Amino acid sequence: MDHYQLYIDGAWCDGATGQTMHSENPATGKPWASFACAAPDDVNRAVAAARRALNDPAWRDLSQTARGKLLYRLADLIAEHAAELGALETQDSGKLLAETAAQTGYVADYYRYFAGLADKIEGAVLPIDKPDMHVFTRREPIGVVAAIVPWNAQMFLTATKLGPALAAGCTVVIKASEVAPVPMLAFARLIEAAGFPPGVVSIITGDAPGCAIPLTQHPDLDRIAFTGGPETARAVVRNSAASFAVTTLELGGKSPIIVFDDADLDSAANGLIAGNFGASGQSCVAGSRGLIHRPIFDKLLNKILDKAADITIGDPLDPATHVGPLCTAAQVERIKDTLNKARSQGAKIHLGGIAPDRAGNYMAPTLVECPHAETETLLVEMFGPVMSLLPFDTEDQAIALANTSDFGLGSGIFTQNLARAHRVSSRLRAGICWVNTYRAISPIAPFGGFNQSGYGREAGQESVLDYTRTKTTWINMSDTPMANPFTMR
Numbered sequence: 074m075d076h077y078q079l080y081i082d083g084a085w086c087d088g089a090t091g092q093t094m095h096s097e098n099p100a101t102g103k104p105w106a107s108f109a110c111a112a113p114d115d116v117n118r119a120v121a122a123a124r125r126a127l128n129d130p131a132w133r134d135l136s137q138t139a140r141g142k143l144l145y146r147l148a149d150l151i152a153e154h155a156a157e158l159g160a161l162e163t164q165d166s167g168k169l170l171a172e173t174a175a176q177t178g179y180v181a182d183y184y185r186y187f188a189g190l191a192d193k194i195e196g197a198v199l200p201i202d203k204p205d206m207h208v209f210t211r212r213e214p215i216g217v218v219a220a221i222v223p224w225n226a227q228m229f230l231t232a233t234k235l236g237p238a239l240a241a242g243c244t245v246v247i248k249a250s251e252v253a254p255v256p257m258l259a260f261a262r263l264i265e266a267a268g269f270p271p272g273v274v275s276i277i278t279g280d281a282p283g284c285a286i287p288l289t290q291h292p293d294l295d296r297i298a299f300t301g302g303p304e305t306a307r308a309v310v311r312n313s314a315a316s317f318a319v320t321t322l323e324l325g326g327k328s329p330i331i332v333f334d335d336a337d338l339d340s341a342a343n344g345l346i347a348g349n350f351g352a353s354g355q356s357c358v359a360g361s362r363g364l365i366h367r368p369i370f371d372k373l374l375n376k377i378l379d380k381a382a383d384i385t386i387g388d389p390l391d392p393a394t395h396v397g398p399l400c401t402a403a404q405v406e407r408i409k410d411t412l413n414k415a416r417s418q419g420a421k422i423h424l425g426g427i428a429p430d431r432a433g434n435y436m437a438p439t440l441v442e443c444p445h446a447e448t449e450t451l452l453v454e455m456f457g458p459v460m461s462l463l464p465f466d467t468e469d470q471a472i473a474l475a476n477t478s479d480f481g482l483g484s485g486i487f488t489q490n491l492a493r494a495h496r497v498s499s500r501l502r503a504g505i506c507w508v509n510t511y512r513a514i515s516p517i518a519p520f521g522g523f524n525q526s527g528y529g530r531e532a533g534q535e536s537v538l539d540y541t542r543t544k545t546t547w548i549n550m551s552d553t554p555m556a557n558p559f560t561m562r
Contacts, residue, residue: 080261082122083271099167126272141191187236214242216295233531321529326482358483481523
């Protein structure tokens with residue numbers, strides 16, 4: 074098996090304790106790679122290296138334009154190696170090669186976008202109310218950043234953190250998921266090849282006690298950017314008290330897709346399939362609550378079933394495959410348990426509901442007709458290819474059902490009524506709303522949620538500013554000595 078080391082302070086190394094873990098190929102259930110695990114001493118070295126690099130003239134005094142050029146170089150390297158990184162991600166996580174390679178290629182545009190913003194970070198001269206004072210602001214790097222990314226869409230979720238952080242002049246310790254970290258450890262080679270000074274970016278992985286907890290508890294952090302589940306996020310927020318690090322959270326979702334009776338049903342069916350079976354359902358914005366206008370419920374259900382009949386389950390490396398394995402066997406078991414509870418509540422399984430009889434962590438695309446809004450599959454984020462449909466009668470009822478979730482990341486609306494699209498989207502409590510499409514992303518568009526889907530936004534112009542702090546400078550232009558020192562001016 075190939076072995077992957079940690080990347081700390083510009084050097085490759087095994088962990089301080091020598092601990093290693095194996096990564097299993099979800100399509101076969103067999104180990105295919107090993108990787109080093111970080112220990113608390115490794116975390117300390119990575120954070121210390123980031124702090125040193127932040128103050129090193131090699132990075133600190135680099136012009137904003139020069140930082141942008143490094144990011145452009147990294148983007149070119151990512152585009153050049155997209156197929157290779159995609160193949161590693163597919164073997165490690167089970168996601169389709171068609172998606173991992175294409176998404177990695179598109180991630181290069183995220184770095185290009187942030188590269189272009191690097192020299193657009195501006196301060197301002199303030200029209201101060203004191204004529205003898207010249208007062209201006211400047212934006213400075215917030216400092217040392219811990220970026221914690223999960224195994225799914227990891228190149229994308231890293232880009233939305235690393236890109237703006239580097240554009241702003243920060244230094245970053247990336248903690249990759251121990252579930253499937255190989256693509257991130259391979260990505261470190263591109264960081265090195267792009268020419269970033271040692272310590273500006275370190276990439277580590279490991280279990281919670283040895284790596285994640287020591288990192289998020291580290292007192293020398295200035296910012297934490299986390300993507301993952303709500304329970305882990307609560308621990309991260311508690312841990313951040315040690316440093317008072319500014320924290321942003323991009324968490325899970327249970328996103329609604331509302332289909333009105335005036336919608337294009339082919340488009341709506343494709344949107345529901347994309348939102349539930351795309352990426353084998355392993356997406357934080359999965360549209361796993363399909364709310365369907367009652368007059369079209371049966372017609373749309375049959376259309377989805379017709380389209381789903383052509384879905385191919387298979388090897389994620391095969392271009393003909395539509396749905397591959399789930400990343401872990403635990404996901405399959407969680408889905409089975411949730412479906413059993415839904416059946417006991419009266420849910421009707423129209424499609425799937427079983428794990429195919431084959432090696433690997435496979436779950437058949439599943440369609441559930443729910444008898445009521447408290448059906449288990451409408452409540453639990455399963456991270457698998459399960460679509461739950463529930464009828465509604467009025468627009469207000471659809472909005473109320475959509476907003477019942479504790480989450481609020483994505484949402485979708487299918488309607489040909491423009492006024493309705495604006496009206497309903499404005500009332501949905503979600504950070505993203507797609508109309509007559511689903512699961513579209515861009516470096517230009519902010520990404521993030523409400524409620525237990527977290528806070529803060531990634532991508533877009535403002536995300537770069539989130540990695541800066543504002544400094545205000547006052548210059549007295551008068552030759553007159555200061556007046557009464559006991560009175561504030």
